[in-house]
Amino acid sequence: MKSVWYKPSQKKVPAKVRSTARDPVKVFCRIRPLWNDESCVKVTSQTTVSLQPPTAGSSHCLANYKEILYTFKHVFDDKATQKEVFDHVALPLIENLIHGKNGLLFTYGVTGSGKTFTMTGEPQDGGIMPRCLDVIFNSISSYQATKFVFKPNRMNGFDIQSEADAMFDCQNELYAARPLKIQRKKESDVDLNQRIPDGTKIENVIEDNTYAVFVTYVEIYNNAVYDLLEEIPEETISSKQLQVKIVREDACHNMYVHSVTEVEVKSTEEAFQAFYKGQKRKRMAVTTLNSESSRSHSAFTIRLVQAPLDSQGEHVLQDTKAASVSQLSLVDLAGSERTNRTKNSGQRLREAGNINNSLMTLRTCLEILRENQLYGANKMVPYRDSKMTLLFKNFFDGEGQVEMIVCLNPSVEDYDETVHVMKFAEMTQEVQVSQPPAIKLDFGLAPGRRKANHIFKQALQMMEENGYGGSQIPEVDIGLVYSLGPPFPCLDMTDPSTDMLIKDLATFLELRMKRRSLLLKDWQQKCQHFHNKLREVEKEKLLAEHEHSSLQNLIDQERNKVSALENRLVSYESELMNLQHQVKEKETYLVSLKQDLQNQEMLLNKELLEKERLRKVYGDRIAAGKESVKEEEEEVEFKTQMKEQEKKLRKVKQNLTKDTCSSRHAPVQHTRFLATPSQPPVAPERNNLVSHVRGPLVRNPRHRRSQTVGDEIWLDHRPATAVELGTVMQPRMKRRKSVTKLTDIKHVANPKTTKYCLMSQHQDSSGELETHLYKADIFHTAEGGAQVTFNDVDSLKQQSPIATPSRKRSASTGELEDTETACAVSMEEYKRARH
Ligand SMILES: Nc1ncnc2c1ncn2[C@@H]1O[C@H](COP(=O)(O)OP(=O)(O)OP(=O)(O)O)[C@@H](O)[C@H]1O
Numbered sequence: 001m002k003s004v005w006y007k008p009s010q011k012k013v014p015a016k017v018r019s020t021a022r023d024p025v026k027v028f029c030r031i032r033p034l035w036n037d038e039s040c041v042k043v044t045s046q047t048t049v050s051l052q053p054p055t056a057g058s059s060h061c062l063a064n065y066k067e068i069l070y071t072f073k074h075v076f077d078d079k080a081t082q083k084e085v086f087d088h089v090a091l092p093l094i095e096n097l098i099h100g101k102n103g104l105l106f107t108y109g110v111t112g113s114g115k116t117f118t119m120t121g122e123p124q125d126g127g128i129m130p131r132c133l134d135v136i137f138n139s140i141s142s143y144q145a146t147k148f149v150f151k152p153n154r155m156n157g158f159d160i161q162s163e164a165d166a167m168f169d170c171q172n173e174l175y176a177a178r179p180l181k182i183q184r185k186k187e188s189d190v191d192l193n194q195r196i197p198d199g200t201k202i203e204n205v206i207e208d209n210t211y212a213v214f215v216t217y218v219e220i221y222n223n224a225v226y227d228l229l230e231e232i233p234e235e236t237i238s239s240k241q242l243q244v245k246i247v248r249e250d251a252c253h254n255m256y257v258h259s260v261t262e263v264e265v266k267s268t269e270e271a272f273q274a275f276y277k278g279q280k281r282k283r284m285a286v287t288t289l290n291s292e293s294s295r296s297h298s299a300f301t302i303r304l305v306q307a308p309l310d311s312q313g314e315h316v317l318q319d320t321k322a323a324s325v326s327q328l329s330l331v332d333l334a335g336s337e338r339t340n341r342t343k344n345s346g347q348r349l350r351e352a353g354n355i356n357n358s359l360m361t362l363r364t365c366l367e368i369l370r371e372n373q374l375y376g377a378n379k380m381v382p383y384r385d386s387k388m389t390l391l392f393k394n395f396f397d398g399e400g401q402v403e404m405i406v407c408l409n410p411s412v413e414d415y416d417e418t419v420h421v422m423k424f425a426e427m428t429q430e431v432q433v434s435q436p437p438a439i440k441l442d443f444g445l446a447p448g449r450r451k452a453n454h455i456f457k458q459a460l461q462m463m464e465e466n467g468y469g470g471s472q473i474p475e476v477d478i479g480l481v482y483s484l485g486p487p488f489p490c491l492d493m494t495d496p497s498t499d500m501l502i503k504d505l506a507t508f509l510e511l512r513m514k515r516r517s518l519l520l521k522d523w524q525q526k527c528q529h530f531h532n533k534l535r536e537v538e539k540e541k542l543l544a545e546h547e548h549s550s551l552q553n554l555i556d557q558e559r560n561k562v563s564a565l566e567n568r569l570v571s572y573e574s575e576l577m578n579l580q581h582q583v584k585e586k587e588t589y590l591v592s593l594k595q596d597l598q599n600q601e602m603l604l605n606k607e608l609l610e611k612e613r614l615r616k617v618y619g620d621r622i623a624a625g626k627e628s629v630k631e632e633e634e635e636v637e638f639k640t641q642m643k644e645q646e647k648k649l650r651k652v653k654q655n656l657t658k659d660t661c662s663s664r665h666a667p668v669q670h671t672r673f674l675a676t677p678s679q680p681p682v683a684p685e686r687n688n689l690v691s692h693v694r695g696p697l698v699r700n701p702r703h704r705r706s707q708t709v710g711d712e713i714w715l716d717h718r719p720a721t722a723v724e725l726g727t728v729m730q731p732r733m734k735r736r737k738s739v740t741k742l743t744d745i746k747h748v749a750n751p752k753t754t755k756y757c758l759m760s761q762h763q764d765s766s767g768e769l770e771t772h773l774y775k776a777d778i779f780h781t782a783e784g785g786a787q788v789t790f791n792d793v794d795s796l797k798q799q800s801p802i803a804t805p806s807r808k809r810s811a812s813t814g815e816l817e818d819t820e821t822a823c824a825v826s827m828e829e830y831k832r833a834r835h
Contacts, residue, residue: 022432022434023433023435024430024433025366025428027428030085032410034411037413040052040053040412040414041408041418044069045075046074047074051418051419052067053415070422070425072429073429081125082121083131086132089128089405090131092401098205098304100324101435102400102436104329104400105403106333107119107332107404108333109408110336110409110417113408114407115333118407123195124194124196126198129275131198131200133268134199134268136302139202144211144212145166145212146166147212148165148166148169148170148173149161149316150305152214154259156254157325162315163315163316192272208313208445209307209309210307210316212306215229215274215301218301219281220298220386220387220388221295222296223358224387226244227242228281228282229260229274229277231261245257246258253394278298278300283296294332295351299330300329300330300332303326306323308445310449311445313450327400329392334355334359363427366396366427370430396431399436401435712755713754714731714735715739715755716733716757716759717739717742717758719740722759725798727796731773737753748788755775755776755777756788757775757776759774769797769798770797770798771796772795772796774792775793777791
């Protein structure tokens with residue numbers, strides 16, 4: 001690897017020579033527009049501007065101030081566009097840069113006067129910096145070197161690498177950059193889509209050179225230098241995390257920021273990415289006079305490395321002497337500010353102090369330089385007093401073109417400070433800067449190498465496409481490759497006595513003839529070489545044809561094999577399709593079977609549930625049956641008792657019959673107790689019909705449901721919500737009066753009404769409907785009142801046909817007879833009789 005150093009200082013120009021080529025610092029003036037304020041600046045021509053003191057009526061009136069006229073290289077009024085400013089100021093610097101010369105451009109002015117606007121501009125209307133990048137890439141884009149061929153060595157120089165090494169570095173960068181992709185996007189989150197690029201292109205670029213562009217971005221804040229492109233973790237993106245850098249002198253006495261990050265960029269967009277990354281870290285703040293005030297000086301430096309191509313016109317010439325580095329520094333100085341106007345305090349005040357100090361140092365340096373130049377003084381220039389002047393020291397010492405744009409805010413409020421700025425600008429114009437001699441990179445290589453190589457490659461490609469047998473071999477313009485050397489020297493005869501010119505011409509011609517014969521020999525050799533090659537190619541062609549025919553046979557054989565295999569494949573495919581069809585059918589059948597199985601399972605579950613329910617119901621019934629059996633046993637016992645009593649009564653009757661037959665002859669009414677469960681014995685006090693007198697068998701009409709009891713009128717009391725029973729097991733009431741509510745006494749007191757029946761319904765514990773019919777006799781009193789005496793209760797229980805299969809149709813009557821209900825009713829009666 002070879003190193004190339006920042007060129008200009010490498011060849012120190014003797015003071016004598018330097019003094020002959022000097023240029024004054026070019027100072028331009030730009031006036032920013034004023035929106036609603038009184039102006040104190042008037043542009044009088046393209047190069048002059050007059051500063052007018054505020055008028056007597058103005059609040060800013062300053063006594064003893066007169067109108068002053070200032071002359072600059074060019075004055076841009078408030079309507080001047082960014083493009084105009086760029087074309088006038090920066091375009092020549094770009095041309096210089098591409099031709100290996102350095103440049104320094106800085107903006108100077110009061111705070112809020114438009115320095116940043118001029119230097120950076122806005123995305124849709126770029127300032128000087130983006131336009132510089134556009135023009136550089138427009139001009140050199142097709143001559144750029146592979147990335148990493150030139151590599152910064154972190155000591156202000158560059159190493160030259162071979163193409164292979166460069167490619168290796170590229171690969172490494174790609175691997176390393178993958179996780180950083182998202183971060184990169186964030187860094188360049190300024191919308192560049194709305195940007196209108198500058199289309200200017202520098203025409204006379206040396207095509208046989210190869211170029212690489214590098215950028216650095218540093219800021220000088222509180223007299224300390226920070227690298228705005230330093231690689232720091234994303235989360236610590238704030239500029240506070242940046243490390244202070246040292247300004248050093250390299251081996252060739254050039255000042256540079258030690259270990260600054262130098263980014264190789266291949267397009268304007270890549271350069272912007274770097275710029276906006278730095279811009280986000282740059283220290284800006286809101287002040288009284290500017291909502292985005294720069295609190296530091298910033299320098300965006302573009303370095304262009306160029307080196308000639310080798311004799312083949314393919315790769316970079318690996319000769320460090322042939323390479324050159326030129327740089328353009330674009331410096332946006334922080335604005336001078338008076339603390340009584342800005343009302344700054346704390347950190348802002350400290351910043352303002354540092355800004356003013358460094359600007360003052362710049363001013364002092366330029367004044368001393370001017371003094372030294374004008375009066376031959378030899379005062380030491382205090383570059384070291386400020387980091388800013390130290391960093392750009394080389395430029396003032398004569399290493400390149402220096403330009404300054406003085407930005408003016410024409411507001412009368414700024415008048416006082418503008419006067420000082422104008423004085424400084426005027427003085428700066430008088431400073432002369434030595435110009436380094438133009439660098440010549442002539443290494444006797446034939447011009448047009450790149451083009452020739454390009455045409456040669458095209459020709460090769462065409463030959464490959466047409467095949468070696470093709471007759472169309474493009475003609476290569478040999479004249480481009482073969483050159484007889486530099487053009488003829490100047491043949492002007494200034495002095496007739498001098499014979500140097502003829503001697504020089506003779507030497508030149510001799511050299512030219514030598515070169516001609518050399519080239520001719522070379523050409524003949526190449527012709528011979530070409531013929532030999534051609535013969536070899538012919539031989540190769542014959543061999544290739546032979547090989548081709550044998551390969552063709554092989555191909556035919558293979559084709560036959562392939563067609564046989566294809567036939568087999570087709571038969572296998574059809575077989576496979578059949579099998580697939582079968583599999584599908586089976587699958588459908590399986591699905592239907594599964595469905596059936598599911599249905600069966602569901603039915604089974606249902607049946608199990610039903611079974612469980614029935615088990616419960618029958619369990620209940622068995623319990624009820626047991627209960628009824630018990631009751632029947634009691635009933636039997638009761639009947640036995642009754643029979644015994646009857647026997648006893650019969651005996652009593654016989655005795656009585658004997659007695660009465662003998663004593664009385666009047667007819668006797670026979671009565672007897674009913675001993676059936678449906679006719680429980682009724683106490684005499686409860687039933688007036690009962691008599692101690694023996695008479696004919698009396699039946700209790702209350703329990704006859706199938707026929708009319710008599711002519712009595714029933715008061716049928718049923719609630720309105722009563723469920724229709726739908727059974728014959730109800731008292732038959734031939735004549736009745738129905739009520740839903742018993743609120744009126746006259747219903748009961750009606751002398752014709754002799755019977756009362758009250759219906760009540762409710763659900764039993766198993767959820768079945770249970771109906772109670774409470775029956776009573778009504779006894780009317782002499783006063784027109786009534787006494788209701790309950791003497792009977794019928795309980796009707798209904799059950800679902802599923803739950804009670806015992807429901808059966810009576811054969812004799814054809815009516816449905818609810819055995820459960822009958823059983824329940826009889827048991828109720830029995831119970832009542834017992835109690
Ligand atoms: N020529 C112009 N045309 C339109 N607007 C301008 C122009 N010059 C400056 N401005 C506007 O004026 C304001 C201040 O400009 P700018 O920030 O560039 O000032 P500055 O000199 O860099 O200030 P500071 O030194 O405080 O950083 C910005 O809003 C900018 O857009």
